[in-house]
Amino acid sequence: MSLLEMKNIRKDFFGNQVLTDINLTLEEGEVLGLVGENGAGKSTLMKILFGMEVIRDTGGYEGDILLNGQKVDFKTPFEALAAGIGMVHQEFSLIPGFTATENILLNREPKKKSVISEVFGERLDVLNRKEMTARSEAAIEKMGVKIDGTMVIHDMPVGHKQFTEIARELSKDQLKLLILDEPTAVLTEKEAEALLSSIRGMAAQGIAVIFITHRLQEILDVCDKVVIMRDSCVVKDVPSSETDIPEITRLMVGRQMSSVLKTEIRDNPDAPIALSIRKLWVDMPGETVRNVNLDVREGEILGIGGLAGQGKLGIPNGIMGLYDAGGEVTLRGEKIPLNSPRECLNASMAFVSEDRRGVGLLLDETLEWNIAFPAMQIQNKFLKNYLGGLIKWRDEKAIREITQWYIDELAIKCTSSRQKAKELSGGNQQKVCLAKAFALEPGFLFVSEPTRGIDVGAKSLVLNALKRFNRKSGVTIVMISSELEELRQTCDRIAIVSGGRVAGILPATESAEQFGLLMISQVK
Amino acid sequence: MSGKQNSAGKTVFSFLRNNTVPLMFILICAVCIPISGFSPSYLLNEIITRLGRNAFLILSLLIPIMAGMGLNFGMTLGAMAGEIALIFVSDWQIWGIPGVVLAMIVSIPFSVLLGWVCGKILNMAKGREMITSYIISFFINGIYQLIVLYLMGSVIPIAHGSIKLPRGYGIRNTVSLLNMRQCIDNLLAIRIEGVKIPVLTLLIIALMCILIVWFRRTKLGQDMRAVGQDIHVARDAGINVERTRIISIIISTVLAGFGMILYLQNIGNLSTYSAHSQVGMFCIAALLVGGASVDRASIGNVFLGAILFHTMFIVAPKAGAVITGDPMIGEYFRVFVSYGVITLALIMYEMKKRRQKASIGAQLALAQKDDDRHEPGIGAQPSPARKEVERHE
């Protein structure tokens, strides 16, 4: 009997299929490597297994999960924990001011009773520090990597924090299955090696491990079998000894391209350089950019792709001044000062942010305001001047006209131009963001994740609108997206960012494997 | 060599920066004490009296800080509960130490109720606990007035005319506590060279300190520290965050009630409608003067703060009078200093949060420079501070 069996797991988020008929088995003491592009459905699958609230809040899932042959359905992570499933998430879940020991035993501390706790309840039991030390040391021992139990978390190097988290899971006696979500992403090479050997050690003790990573070599090194996911399906489930990195890469990203759009892709190596980026660093949390050099040609659509967290989003956000950045950026020969959104906009650059609700929209204001606002502020459009320009009065009529024009042009579904932005659906909100950028009549446009979180129909509308805008008015566009397929459909050239740097630039016609290799080339 | 000096300079600088407020106060006191011309024994006497009077109240602030709820301006609620208990006890004519003990017992249900309400409301206003608890203290003050001024004597039985307003209901502006005045302070009190030391009071305070130290070592104390440092992690670990926060406020309120009773037994009379109104502000100022901040406070801060703050309080009017010839200047000066110190502490706390955020950019720029040098190396590790800061935003 298998330790874990997942049968025909299906899940959709509001009609958007994210998992289709997933089947998976795992034996005691087996290490399973789970790979796939971002958005392939890995994390959703793990969330289902771990009973995360977000799954139930969005309508639950279909299919069965069997643990030791028994059907289980976890309502909360706590139930999953009780059943012996542990998970180490990508973000640390540690109390910064506590020692490793205190974190390992967080909310599971051994206690001593006293008279006072008899009266006021067991929360007034005194912690049994000695026992705590013993238990945490046992867990650290089990992990096989030496860390100092008395060290306070915020003084620790990142790797040790990661190990603390793992030790916490190991300190749970009932642990049978451990899920590690990109645990090596923050580790140095040495630490990663230590972790891999500790995974082998755990497996030897009979603990099954699900190991999610983008570093394929690690998978081959440590896993018994590899499960590759793509587009919400398992595309392959093989013993790791029977496969190699090129095959995995191909399976991860490989897809048949729609030939219809291929014809529209053009590559013009002689076009002058529109935007040149040198030695760019950006401090965007989770999307750090280090030392990026990149040239964008006049009139093209340049795609920037790469795995999540590798820094592709940091590039536009840094250049447009939303996050601290340094380096040199020149637009058509003129230097653009960094950390100043105003200067960028004045230089006729525009940006459609990936964070629609946080950055892209005034949710509580009307569509009119949303679309007209930047153009009004930057270019003094839609204003009536009184007293020789002393008073710049909002020209409501002009604002309504331009809004109406874009509503028709981009087919934005709304009750009127005065509807509040928060009342629109995701796809229509995205169109409003585009309209906002178009209204600036930019000479250079950054578009970040234009199709994130919108349905298929809206996706092609948005992408078409972008392409049309580029081809019609010749505006240079840099489009950032996690979906390689989408980039290959829309862009002329595609740059792949990995580890905060540009790993390479290829024409959009290049094969998927090539892109895939670039994506994982410098992953850390 | 220079590096060594540099690092020594840095430690001195960071020491200065972390202890600005206490150092400032030591300076103020050092200037004002000689000017005021008070004798050392007088000063010592006053300081010890005030320490005994206030330390318990200030101690009540520690637990919400531990639970990450900031300075509990709602401690006024506990003070009001204590006052209501004292009104009852003095109406029942229970005197002396039994009176104090009874008042403490009677104050508990009021404190728990008020603390629970306060905690509930603060849970609805996460992220702006301080301003909310501050407004709660005003709101409950209104309810307190309603009860004491209109309901006592008309709905709630009050027997003795001596504490009632002449109109037949409502409590007088001052209630005499002469019969329990300093009963605790005087028991076991000893005099050393003219300085009276209220041993029992100090013992009670010491006991309270031990209790707080013990509390930190309990499961509940550990949970509170966890909740205070990272509410999300604590919740993920299965700690009932809301309940823990409410309990911390309830404990603080109950302790503030006890503290207020001890405070008033020393004063010897109760200004029914104003005794509590400033108590929160002065206690918070004293704690901050001791070097505490919005997110960190220790028992040491309490005592250092109480001593420094009250030294300033005693000498400022006299010193002001000597310098400017107007005694009111000193009065206003110490009020200004109390508010100023809270303002300063709040500002420093917010700025520290921002500074932490800003430091990461600098680290990246530095890594970039390293990068250039070692090109084409794989490059710097992600900065270790990274993830913490993300979470703390």
Next chain:
Amino acid sequence: MNNKRKWIFRGCTLLFVLLLAGLMFLVGRGHTVYIDNKTLEYNGESYSALERSEVWINGERLSKLSKRDRTMTTTIGNSFEMKLINTEKKGDDPTEVVVKLSLPYSWDGILVNIPGYLAGLPQEAWLSEFIIEPTPMEEDAEEPAGEDDIPTAEF
């Protein structure tokens, strides 16, 4: 089972606190005792005041009462003890009497008549409640200053 044990402990604590409160009610009740050296009329008979009576409490002399004098003291708890050194007539030798009283709980002010006590009369003759007329104090009944208060110096 565990729960039951918890509630037993809690119940005991609550009981203890309530008992403590009750005890405080008993031992902490404060009284004002007035001691009179006045001629007492009782059942038509007259018990004349002493020439002089010294009142001692806890080894300290409270006061010296001449005829028609009255003194007062406060006491906590319901038992009251004092020592009287009496001189009945001018020139008599002083005699010492220790007076032990159990004070009625509900009376705030208690009046003790020495001649009546010394004559051995029944208790209601020499022990009576003393009620002070609540003197209308000139304290103004105006609104409390409340939040508009200037922070006071007294802290």
Next chain:
Amino acid sequence: MKEKLASFVASFGLPRLIITGFLLALFILAPIVGVDLPMQITNVINRFSWNAILVLAMVPMVHSGCGLNFGLPLGIISGLLGATLSLELGFTGPLSFVMAVVISTPFALMLGMGYGVLLNRIKGGEMMIATYVGFSSVSFMCMMWLLLPYHKPDMVWGMAGKGLRTTISLEGYYDKVLSNFLQINIGKVSIPTGALLLFALLAFAMWAFLHTKTGTAMTAVGSNPTFAKAAGIKVDKIRMLSVVMSTWLAAIGILVYEQGFGFIQLYMAPFYMALPAVSAILIGGASVNKATIVHVILGTFLFQGIVTMTPTVMNSVIHTDMSEVIRVIASNGMILYALTRRSEVSR
């Protein structure tokens, strides 16, 4: 129908409904218990005219996302400086009012700018720090009122010949200059036209400002600062502007208040002046991040209505003056209600 009512209550807010209902009940009760209604109405209108500008001062900072301006006393201090200096320099009559406005303006601008710089450095903690900035500045000025070299005999303590008095009568200066300007009397009701006109003027200016380019930017900053930043707005500058505007309006507001009240109140008087203004605008329907001129007018009217009507009506009904207590509970309850709402910007 029931649902409609429920959604109306939800959008209007239960506390607001109770307060409005309470005031309505007062107005209905007033004639029944024999209160002089015209006089009460005159009172309400007068107090409205004194306070409305102070409430209006809340608007810019709410718009720019700085929250409720608990630091109002800072602006009030600028107004007091203007008032006392105007008197000290020997201006009398209506001119003294104009000069008070003129003199207080630079103070308001300077203090407002300093305050703005501070608030920009502590984004997120504005309200608490604003409260304490207000308190510290008031207590600082307490010392200054004593120390500054004022000499005018009717302003300083008679005995010492220096140090300003706690209250200074404005008779002969600008006592009621606005209220009496174009005053209209209809029966027993008298309307302080001048004061109302000044408020109308400032309210109109505020409304107009919010319709200009900069005003639009201010609203956007308050609605979503990141959006504004991405659209090239200098967020800090706009916030600073809003703080300066608020401070200046508070300075003008206190001068108008004084002309109606007839006295300058110094020392601790400005201490709690922020709270009534804050609760007034909240009662009017504003929230921590949305406020309009309508909220100002409605809120001031409701708040002042309760403050003036409760004492008299309550006194006639139950022969007890509970107005103070009711005011404290209602106004602070309103602020609490606003603070505990989940911030109404949807993110």
